[in-house]
Amino acid sequence: MAIDIHTHVVPFDFPPYAGSAAPTKWPQMASAQNCRHRNVMIDGKVFRTVPDECWDVGRRLEHMAATGVTRQVLSPMPELLSYWLPADDALTLCRHVNATMAAMVDQAPDEFAALGCVPLQDIDLAVRELERLMASGHFRGVEIGTNINGVAVGDNRFLPFYAAAETLGASIFIHPLHPTGLDRLVGPPALVQLLAFPGETALSIASLITGGILERHRELRIAVSHGGGGLALTLPRLMFGWEHLDIAPGGRTPVEQARSLYYDTLVYDAPTLKYLIETFGRTQLCIGTDHPFIIQEPAPLKRIDALGADEALRDLLLDGNARRFLGE
Amino acid sequence: MAIDIHTHVVPFDFPPYAGSAAPTKWPQMASAQNCRHRNVMIDGKVFRTVPDECWDVGRRLEHMAATGVTRQVLSPMPELLSYWLPADDALTLCRHVNATMAAMVDQAPDEFAALGCVPLQDIDLAVRELERLMASGHFRGVEIGTNINGVAVGDNRFLPFYAAAETLGASIFIHPLHPTGLDRLVGPPALVQLLAFPGETALSIASLITGGILERHRELRIAVSHGGGGLALTLPRLMFGWEHLDIAPGGRTPVEQARSLYYDTLVYDAPTLKYLIETFGRTQLCIGTDHPFIIQEPAPLKRIDALGADEALRDLLLDGNARRFLGE
Numbered sequence: 001m002a003i004d005i006h007t008h009v010v011p012f013d014f015p016p017y018a019g020s021a022a023p024t025k026w027p028q029m030a031s032a033q034n035c036r037h038r039n040v041m042i043d044g045k046v047f048r049t050v051p052d053e054c055w056d057v058g059r060r061l062e063h064m065a066a067t068g069v070t071r072q073v074l075s076p077m078p079e080l081l082s083y084w085l086p087a088d089d090a091l092t093l094c095r096h097v098n099a100t101m102a103a104m105v106d107q108a109p110d111e112f113a114a115l116g117c118v119p120l121q122d123i124d125l126a127v128r129e130l131e132r133l134m135a136s137g138h139f140r141g142v143e144i145g146t147n148i149n150g151v152a153v154g155d156n157r158f159l160p161f162y163a164a165a166e167t168l169g170a171s172i173f174i175h176p177l178h179p180t181g182l183d184r185l186v187g188p189p190a191l192v193q194l195l196a197f198p199g200e201t202a203l204s205i206a207s208l209i210t211g212g213i214l215e216r217h218r219e220l221r222i223a224v225s226h227g228g229g230g231l232a233l234t235l236p237r238l239m240f241g242w243e244h245l246d247i248a249p250g251g252r253t254p255v256e257q258a259r260s261l262y263y264d265t266l267v268y269d270a271p272t273l274k275y276l277i278e279t280f281g282r283t284q285l286c287i288g289t290d291h292p293f294i295i296q297e298p299a300p301l302k303r304i305d306a307l308g309a310d311e312a313l314r315d316l317l318l319d320g321n322a323r324r325f326l327g328e
Numbered sequence: 329m330a331i332d333i334h335t336h337v338v339p340f341d342f343p344p345y346a347g348s349a350a351p352t353k354w355p356q357m358a359s360a361q362n363c364r365h366r367n368v369m370i371d372g373k374v375f376r377t378v379p380d381e382c383w384d385v386g387r388r389l390e391h392m393a394a395t396g397v398t399r400q401v402l403s404p405m406p407e408l409l410s411y412w413l414p415a416d417d418a419l420t421l422c423r424h425v426n427a428t429m430a431a432m433v434d435q436a437p438d439e440f441a442a443l444g445c446v447p448l449q450d451i452d453l454a455v456r457e458l459e460r461l462m463a464s465g466h467f468r469g470v471e472i473g474t475n476i477n478g479v480a481v482g483d484n485r486f487l488p489f490y491a492a493a494e495t496l497g498a499s500i501f502i503h504p505l506h507p508t509g510l511d512r513l514v515g516p517p518a519l520v521q522l523l524a525f526p527g528e529t530a531l532s533i534a535s536l537i538t539g540g541i542l543e544r545h546r547e548l549r550i551a552v553s554h555g556g557g558g559l560a561l562t563l564p565r566l567m568f569g570w571e572h573l574d575i576a577p578g579g580r581t582p583v584e585q586a587r588s589l590y591y592d593t594l595v596y597d598a599p600t601l602k603y604l605i606e607t608f609g610r611t612q613l614c615i616g617t618d619h620p621f622i623i624q625e626p627a628p629l630k631r632i633d634a635l636g637a638d639e640a641l642r643d644l645l646l647d648g649n650a651r652r653f654l655g656e
Contacts (some may be wrong), residue, residue: 210515
């Protein structure tokens with residue numbers, strides 16, 4: 001068994017825009033030069049060219065067979081989270097994406113688990129969609145961005161969402177989105193994901209600690225993509241602040257709180273992965289690949305092998321930790 | 329011998345503003361409640377309350393005796409770098425700060441080395457001030473911010489500055505300043521330094537690699553404060569991009585380039601320090617404390633002791649690496 005908690009879905013198509021606002025940010029799909037790819041169009045421009053593995057279950061299963069992953073946790077391409085649309089339009093889009101994912105789960109229920117999306121720009125609407133998803137039987141929880149229109153996920157306006165997720169037993173996968181620091185990049189667009197994601201992620205997760213969310217909702221099951229980004233290196237600084245500068249509510253230390261979250265292994269080298277296991281604990285890392293996108297880890301099991309881990313740790317990394325994150 | 333490469337200076341006072349622009353951002357000093365402290369006033373507000381160790385050589389030497397640091401590298405409080413002032417005003421302020429530091433070096437030449445400041449918002453002026461500093465005999469180089477008014481230090485507009493620093497043998501200390509991501513913080517002002525500095529620093533140093541600066545100027549001696557912030561965790565991502573996505577010029581790999589820089593040890597815990605030594609190499613870490621500011625490391629030598637390092641590594645961390653950074 002090997003569970004990959006970080007894989008993305010893009011639907012083959014989107015319904016035409018039927019709302020009342022300007023439809024500029026409503027996504028569309030268009031043919032791409034390579035017949036196995038399609039272009040995600042946003043605001044009349046190609047946002048990203050994506051392969052058929054984004055929606056095609058057969059192709060996805062082929063890829064899994066080739067890499068040794070036996071089960072994928074599906075989540076939307078983050079740009080589909082739609083926090084920037086009017087809330088009712090976002091709900092329409094989320095439901096289309098969620099329906100796509102539910103259909104994929106129906107096609108291969110043993111191979112896929114799904115994390116849906118909810119329109120967090122409207123907390124009430126988001127909570128109602130979360131309730132619907134969790135009642136549907138197709139979803140284990142949801143993916144959310146590191147920020148909602150620039151507001152970090154630790155802001156207390158999101159408390160009703162976290163309370164609902166805790167009550168419903170919904171797993172939450174946090175993924176960087178529209179990261180801070182874009183104006184600091186010198187180079188091609190791929191630097192957004194490679195360089196801006198880690199800092200954005202560290203700030204986002206730190207806000208869950210300094211904002212008191214993790215202390216208040218201790219039963220939440222949260223996984224952080226990209227190995228938590230820069231969080232591991234920020235954690236000793238948070239500890240220093242917690243000990244000397246009163247930066248967060250009392251209770252568990254920032255390190256204890258960080259060790260209650262799950263993290264994927266998408267860090268591209270063995271010494272870094274070892275450092276994360278030391279920092280966050282043997283029980284908190286899960287395979288994550290970013291399949292089928294361009295920065296995906298092509299050989300996730302080889303990364304685990306390269307650790308020279310004992311059998312127990314290997315089992316935890318391959319599936320034990322992921323199953324706990326999923327609430328199994 | 330133990331050299332601390334990360335310590336800051338604030339002058340006891342500033343000259344009155346004599347330029348022609350609105351003087352709102354010109355700093356002033358004012359008495360503070362605690363008679364050993366003074367308030368740095370910017371735009372009519374207390375920017376920071378700072379202790380007399382910022383300017384008082386005797387008090388500074390007392391502190392050094394207590395912590396076991398035998399030599400400090402002085403650099404300006406970053407907010408004094410003044411990139412946001414009109415360039416000629418900034419030069420006036422830089423010269424006042426530089427004169428303060430030169431006088432401190434004169435008072436204790438064996439205990440202090442100085443890194444001055446230059447107005448990088450005007451490259452020609454900055455290069456001329458750098459030449460003046462290096463000719464004066466008081467300075468080993470300069471401190472610069474991670475960004476100059478939002479432009480990362482890897483932008484090629486700064487090439488003439490790096491060329492001059494390389495030619496003059498000036499050491500460069502890079503320190504976070506006005507970091508990106510402030511809108512993601514949930515909590516008190518101390519989070520700016522604790523949480524926003526690491527991501528800002530990682531982006532800044534990455535820009536030196538993706539912008540080709542380090543490849544072009546291989547003789548530069550650059551040290552990065554705060555252990556390089558989140559850089560160590562970003563580096564495998566840079567390597568992935570370098571191998572697969574053509575994100576930086578050829579030549580040395582991002583890891584090789586990162587291992588040509590120096591980093592301070594200001595990371596607040598031993599496992600993190602070990603990880604940095606593994607990542608950047610035994611020959612690249614130097615003691616750094618942020619003395620005399622609020623997030624300073626109070627016992628830098630104990631941090632080194634906690635590593636259980638062999639004698640050779642201990643010597644490198646205490647002074648060998650710092651001396652190479654300083655060009656000795």
